[in-house]
Amino acid sequence: MTIRHHLSDQLLMAYAAGQLPEAFSLVVAAHLSLCDDCRAQADSFDAVGGAVLEEAGEIAMGEDALARTLARIEWLPRAAAPKPRRAAGIFPAPLVDYVGGDLPAVRWRRVGGGVRQAILPTDRDATARLLYIPAGTAVPDHGHRGLELTLVLQGAFADETDRFSRGDVEIADEALEHTPVALAGQDCICLAATDAPLRFRGLIPRLAQPLFRI
Amino acid sequence: MLRRKKDGLVSSEDETDWAALLLRVRDHQDRAAFAVLFRHFAPRVKAFLMKSGAGASLAEECAQDVMAVLWQKAHLFDPARASVATWVYTIARNRRINALRRARRAEPEELDWGPAPEPDQAEALETRQETERLGRALAALPTPQRTLIERAFYGELSHSEIAAETGLPLGTIKSRIRLALDKLRHRMGEGPKRT
Ligand SMILES: [Zn+2]
Ligand SMILES: [Zn+2]
Numbered sequence: 081m082t083i084r085h086h087l088s089d090q091l092l093m094a095y096a097a098g099q100l101p102e103a104f105s106l107v108v109a110a111h112l113s114l115c116d117d118c119r120a121q122a123d124s125f126d127a128v129g130g131a132v133l134e135e136a137g138e139i140a141m142g143e144d145a146l147a148r149t150l151a152r153i154e155w156l157p158r159a160a161a162p163k164p165r166r167a168a169g170i171f172p173a174p175l176v177d178y179v180g181g182d183l184p185a186v187r188w189r190r191v192g193g194g195v196r197q198a199i200l201p202t203d204r205d206a207t208a209r210l211l212y213i214p215a216g217t218a219v220p221d222h223g224h225r226g227l228e229l230t231l232v233l234q235g236a237f238a239d240e241t242d243r244f245s246r247g248d249v250e251i252a253d254e255a256l257e258h259t260p261v262a263l264a265g266q267d268c269i270c271l272a273a274t275d276a277p278l279r280f281r282g283l284i285p286r287l288a289q290p291l292f293r294i
Numbered sequence: 295m296l297r298r299k300k301d302g303l304v305s306s307e308d309e310t311d312w313a314a315l316l317l318r319v320r321d322h323q324d325r326a327a328f329a330v331l332f333r334h335f336a337p338r339v340k341a342f343l344m345k346s347g348a349g350a351s352l353a354e355e356c357a358q359d360v361m362a363v364l365w366q367k368a369h370l371f372d373p374a375r376a377s378v379a380t381w382v383y384t385i386a387r388n389r390r391i392n393a394l395r396r397a398r399r400a401e402p403e404e405l406d407w408g409p410a411p412e413p414d415q416a417e418a419l420e421t422r423q424e425t426e427r428l429g430r431a432l433a434a435l436p437t438p439q440r441t442l443i444e445r446a447f448y449g450e451l452s453h454s455e456i457a458a459e460t461g462l463p464l465g466t467i468k469s470r471i472r473l474a475l476d477k478l479r480h481r482m483g484e485g486p487k488r489t
C-alpha cells in the first residue's frame with residue numbers, strides 16, 4: 081500500500097500539542113495507524129513537546145506530594161502487559177474503539193443517492209462520520225466553511241484535485257469546492273471529520289442538511 | 295549541582311540518565327529511582343499545566359496523577375523511541391485534555407514490536423542526544439518563533455491558529471527531527487512485517 085496524501089505538519093503539530101477537536105484526532109490517529117512516515121513525524125513533534133516541558137520552569141510541589149504519590153502507587157495494579165491493539169479488519173484500532181467493532185458493527189443511515197453515513201460520538205467541536213459511497217456514485221457538490229479531513233478506508237474516490245485510495249487523507253478547507261466521486265470497482269468507505277457544516281450547492285441536499293447533520 | 299548516588303546513576307543535574315532511572319522503575323519497581331524522577335519532572339509538569347491554564351491545586355493534583363501514570367505505565371516506555379521528557383510530556387498532555395477540555399484524544403495503534411525487553415543501548419543514546427540537540431535548537435530560535443512553539447504546546451493556540459500561523463519554524467524543527475523517521479524505518483526492517 082502506497083499512501084500519497086499525508087497529514088500536514090500543522091495538523092501533526094496540533095495533534096502533538098493536544099489541540100485538535102476529538103473528531104480530527106480520530107482521523108489523525110487512524111492515519112498514523114496506517115502510515116509510518118506520519119507516525120515518525122508525529123513522534124518528532126511529541127519530542128518538541130518534551131523539550132518545551134523541560135524548559136517550562138519549575139513550580140514547587142506540595143510538601144507531601146512525593147509521599148502521597150508513593151502511597152498511591154502502592155495500590156496501583158501492577159502494570160499489565162501491553163494489550164495488542166491491532167486491527168484485523170479494514171478499520172484501524174482507534175476507529176474500532178469508536179464504532180465498537182469493524183464494518184459490520186456500523187449503524188448506517190441513508191442520506192440519499194445510495195450514500196450512507198454514521199456519525200461517531202465525539203466532543204462537539206467537530207463531527208466525525210463514516211461515509212459509505214457506492215462505487216461510481218458522487219457525493220453532492222459542496223464547499224467548506226472550515227476544515228474537512230477525509231481518510232479513505234476502502235475503495236477510492238476522485239475529485240477535482242486528485243485520486244484518493246486507502247490510507248490517503250484529503251485536507252479540504254474554504255478554498256476548495258469539490259464533488260468527490262467513488263471510483264468504479266469497489267464501494268468507497270471513508271472516515272471524515274468537519275468542524276463546520278458543509279455548504280451544498282444544490283437545493284435538495286441543503287434542505288436535507290439539518291436532518292442528516294452533514 | 296552534584297548529587298552523587300551509590301549506583302552512579304545520578305552524576306549531575308544535566309547529565310542524569312533519566313531513561314536508566316525509568317528502566318529501574320520498570321524492571322525493579324525502584325522507589326528511589328522514582329523519587330529522583332519525581333523531583334525533576336513533577337515541578338515541571340506542574341509549571342507546564344499552570345502555563346496551560348490550570349489553577350495551582352488542579353495542576354498539583356494532575357502532576358501527581360501524571361507521575362503515578364509514569365510508574366504504572368513504565369513497562370510501555372521505550373528509550374529508543376522517546377526521551378523520558380517526551381514521554382512525560384505525552385502523559386501530561388493527555389491528562390490536560392481530560393482535565394481541562396473534558397475530551398479525549400484518539401491514539402494510534404501500537405507498533406508491531408512494542409518496547410524491546412533489552413533496549414538497544416546505542417539507539418537509546420542516539421534518541422537522548424537527538425532530544426538534547428532538539429532542545430538546543432529550540433533554545434536558539436529567535437524569541438518570537440520560540441514563543442509561538444511554546445504557546446502551541448501550552449495549548450494557547452487552537453488548531454486553526456496553528457494552521458494559520460506562518461511564523462512557526464516547522465522547517466527548522468523538521469531538519470532536527472529527521473532521525474525519528476530514519477530510526478523507525480530501521481526498526482521496521484527488523485520487526486515483523488505489517489500486513
Ligand atoms: Zn502519512
Ligand atoms: Zn468536502
